[in-house]
Amino acid sequence: MNEVSEKSNLDVKNLHVGFQTKKSVIKILNGIDFSVKKGETLCIVGESGCGKSLTSLSIMGLLPKTGNITAGEILFDGKDLAKLNQKQLSSIRGNEISMIFQEPMTSLNPVHRIGKQITESIRLHQKVRKKEAEERAIEMLRLVGIPSPEKRIHQYPHELSGGMRQRVMIAMALSCKPKLLIADEPTTALDVTIQAQILELINKLKQEMEMSIVMITHDLGVVSEIADSVLVMYAGEVVEYSDVKSLFRNPQHPYTKGLIESIPKMDVEMAELPVIKGSVPDPMEMPTGCRFSTRCPYAQAACFYEVPPMEESEDSHQVRCWMYSERWETIEREGILDDCSRETAASRELIGG
Ligand SMILES: Nc1ncnc2c1ncn2[C@@H]1O[C@H](COP(=O)(O)OP(=O)(O)O)[C@@H](O)[C@H]1O
Ligand code: SF4
Numbered sequence: 001m002n003e004v005s006e007k008s009n010l011d012v013k014n015l016h017v018g019f020q021t022k023k024s025v026i027k028i029l030n031g032i033d034f035s036v037k038k039g040e041t042l043c044i045v046g047e048s049g050c051g052k053s054l055t056s057l058s059i060m061g062l063l064p065k066t067g068n069i070t071a072g073e074i075l076f077d078g079k080d081l082a083k084l085n086q087k088q089l090s091s092i093r094g095n096e097i098s099m100i101f102q103e104p105m106t107s108l109n110p111v112h113r114i115g116k117q118i119t120e121s122i123r124l125h126q127k128v129r130k131k132e133a134e135e136r137a138i139e140m141l142r143l144v145g146i147p148s149p150e151k152r153i154h155q156y157p158h159e160l161s162g163g164m165r166q167r168v169m170i171a172m173a174l175s176c177k178p179k180l181l182i183a184d185e186p187t188t189a190l191d192v193t194i195q196a197q198i199l200e201l202i203n204k205l206k207q208e209m210e211m212s213i214v215m216i217t218h219d220l221g222v223v224s225e226i227a228d229s230v231l232v233m234y235a236g237e238v239v240e241y242s243d244v245k246s247l248f249r250n251p252q253h254p255y256t257k258g259l260i261e262s263i264p265k266m267d268v269e270m271a272e273l274p275v276i277k278g279s280v281p282d283p284m285e286m287p288t289g290c291r292f293s294t295r296c297p298y299a300q301a302a303c304f305y306e307v308p309p310m311e312e313s314e315d316s317h318q319v320r321c322w323m324y325s326e327r328w329e330t331i332e333r334e335g336i337l338d339d340c341s342r343e344t345a346a347s348r349e350l351i352g353g
């Protein structure tokens with residue numbers, strides 16, 4: 001997947017994000033790598049707190065005040081977004097890259113009519129007359145399936161249903177014909193029928209507009225319907241990265257397997273996985289080796305102190321787990337990797353010494 005970088009319009013490389021506290025920097029994202037080709041949909045999945053939203057906010061330059069990109073690159077059409085200032089980023093946001101959120105009211109202003117909001121967003125980035133922007137707003141509202149858009153533009157957000165508000169937000173996000181749409185759980189708050197309609201709409205628009213999509217979702221049903229490739233995140237790291245068919249046919253990381261086995265019982269908040277006990281570790285108390293070791297049914301001593309590398313296990317499929325390494329046999333047989341690790345492990349009382 002990395003070898004196609006030159007054709008990608010988004011290339012995230014070794015992204016690290018930390019939060020500044022009074023005493024230190026808490027590391028949250030620990031070397032995220034992925035790329036999205038033109039016209040492709042990448043889904044990011046993982047439980048709450050894995051770092052999905054912060055990954056997308058980093059791309060948009062919208063990290064909270066105390067959050068910083070501490071290393072890495074975010075290449076978008078050749079530009080490194082991580083190096084741009086807020087002014088440069090704001091000219092890209094809502095223009096070349098748009099974002100939609102779970103709750104439409106975070107993007108919609110409650111005191112302005114929806115027509116005004118869309119036309120202003122169009123005119124902020126493009127030199128068009130008011131009349132033309134208004135016509136485009138109506139056209140966008142029609143495109144997202146809002147009936148009688150000429151009348152709707154005079155309404156306020158609170159006068160619309162949740163599903164209609166979500167459509168308005170999508171219309172606004174797409175009104176500038178972005179090259180990249182980032183959607184953070186855009187359908188979570190909606191009922192199943194509306195959710196299906198919105199996803200179908202996003203898919204249709206993607207094809208019509210040749211746009212790339214980064215979609216964050218905890219719903220693997222959604223992933224199977226819309227993704228071309230999937231990034232599975234756990235505790236601020238990527239643990240599996242694959243094309244969608246390969247991921248569902250042959251999920252490899254124990255965490256991904258747990259997510260897939262949990263599908264029928266999956267709760268909206270995904271606070272707990274029925275088949276994987278425990279929860280995502282606190283960023284202040286990350287396990288030293290594999291971050292999943294505290295919950296993994298296959299964990300061996302080495303897993304607790306040696307970080308597994310991200311490795312290509314088959315074509316277009318990468319996984320971060322010792323089980324897919326040539327060294328797994330040794331790990332299983334001896335519980336350790338080498339003498340140096342043996343000392344570390346002994347000092348941690350993980351093995352007998
Ligand atoms: N403003 C913040 N300050 C400190 N930590 C934060 C902040 N926002 C998020 N985090 C931490 O970053 C981690 C990832 O958060 P997030 O990206 O929102 O997860 P997800 O979207 O996968 O649920 C969590 O552990 C969360 O506690
Ligand atoms: S490296 Fe070890 S603990 Fe981590 S997922 Fe693989 S088997 Fe489980």
Ligand SMILES: [Mg+2]
Nearest residue numbers: 052053054184
């Ligand atoms: Mg989130």
